[in-house]
Amino acid sequence: MRNITHTIxxxxxxxxxxQALVQLNRRACLELVPLLPSIIGSLSxxxxxxxxxxxDSTSDVKxxxxxxxxxxxxxxxxxxxxxxxxxxGSTYVRDDLDGxxxxxVLFQRIKIGLYGKQAPNHVEKFLSYIETPTNADMEExxxxxxxxxxxxxxxxxxxxxxxxxGGNIPSLRVKDVAGTTALxxxxxxxxxxxxxxGGGETRISHSYKGLLTHRNLEVLPTxxxxxxxxxxxxxxxxxxxxxxxxxxxLRFFRDLEDIPTxxxxxxxGLDDFNTGEVATTxxxxxxxxxxxxxxxxxxxxxxxxxxxxLLRRMEVLQVGRL
Numbered sequence: 001m002r003n004i005t006h007t008i009x010x011x012x013x014x015x016x017x018x019q020a021l022v023q024l025n026r027r028a029c030l031e032l033v034p035l036l037p038s039i040i041g042s043l044s045x046x047x048x049x050x051x052x053x054x055x056d057s058t059s060d061v062k063x064x065x066x067x068x069x070x071x072x073x074x075x076x077x078x079x080x081x082x083x084x085x086x087x088x089g090s091t092y093v094r095d096d097l098d099g100x101x102x103x104x105v106l107f108q109r110i111k112i113g114l115y116g117k118q119a120p121n122h123v124e125k126f127l128s129y130i131e132t133p134t135n136a137d138m139e140e141x142x143x144x145x146x147x148x149x150x151x152x153x154x155x156x157x158x159x160x161x162x163x164x165x166g167g168n169i170p171s172l173r174v175k176d177v178a179g180t181t182a183l184x185x186x187x188x189x190x191x192x193x194x195x196x197x198g199g200g201e202t203r204i205s206h207s208y209k210g211l212l213t214h215r216n217l218e219v220l221p222t223x224x225x226x227x228x229x230x231x232x233x234x235x236x237x238x239x240x241x242x243x244x245x246x247x248x249x250l251r252f253f254r255d256l257e258d259i260p261t262x263x264x265x266x267x268x269g270l271d272d273f274n275t276g277e278v279a280t281t282x283x284x285x286x287x288x289x290x291x292x293x294x295x296x297x298x299x300x301x302x303x304x305x306x307x308x309x310l311l312r313r314m315e316v317l318q319v320g321r322l
Contacts, residue, residue, distance in 0.1 A: 153314060214240060
């Protein structure tokens with residue numbers, strides 16, 4: 001009986017203590033209410049900081065989307081489906097390789113907007129390698145197709161200018177036909193007209209990443225895409241379009257810039273006779289002389305090794321209008 005009495009007394013003390021504790025906590029909380037605004041203020045984040053935090057939490061690609069020229073009308077849109085082979089040149093499905101960057105085949109649809117008002121002749125010439133002539137005989141095209149960007153490559157990334165060179169159509173050549181410069185492609189002989197536009201509108205500077213440009217006085221349909229700002233190209237090239245950026249395309253270009261390129265530059269370090277700088281100058285001059293001579297005699301093997309050549313094949317699989 002005594003044990004039961006002690007137990008009841010003990011439970012009563014516990015209950016009273018718990019009640020007292022609850023009351024104490026409630027009282028403490030009530031005392032803290034007036035202080036809540038200052039406490040919350042010290043922990044709160046300013047709208048600007050909150051906005052910055054929101055931006056930081058988004059994709060890095062979104063925050064660094066390249067800016068493009070303003071107030072330039074895009075009159076036509078096209079796409080190029082591009083594939084970059086593995087470092088060993090293969091593109092077929094393989095399960096014997098790891099998933100490293102070098103062993104991954106890259107695909108991307110690059111969307112392009114053209115400046116038909118800014119550079120109408122350039123855009124017309126460019127589109128002629130996108131679309132088949134409307135009066136073409138479809139049966140004839142099977143045996144004797146027109147040159148197309150759909151069968152072209154991007155052979156190089158010039159490290160000096162940052163130009164990704166595209167529009168290289170195999171077997172399309174510049175030749176002298178009956179005393180006139182012409183383009184030959186298979187059995188076709190095409191006019192080699194210059195891509196020249198009048199100075200009607202102000203020319204766009206090469207100050208943005210993702211601009212399409214063509215070298216002045218070049219009759220071949222090769223073109224470049226700027227991978228960085230390069231205003232020095234303004235004197236020798238004409239801008240006629242731009243890449244229509246999205247996250248995937250921007251990521252693709254970042255991967256592309258990580259692909260190694262070939263270099264034929266002689267090391268510039270001095271040799272034992274302190275003639276390194278002179279020797280390099282002589283070497284470069286000799287290299288350009290022999291490359292030019294080889295082209296003059298029709299030896300195009302030199303085109304397979306040159307500065308900036310991508311060491312992974314980048315080819316266009318399909319082109320079309322959007």
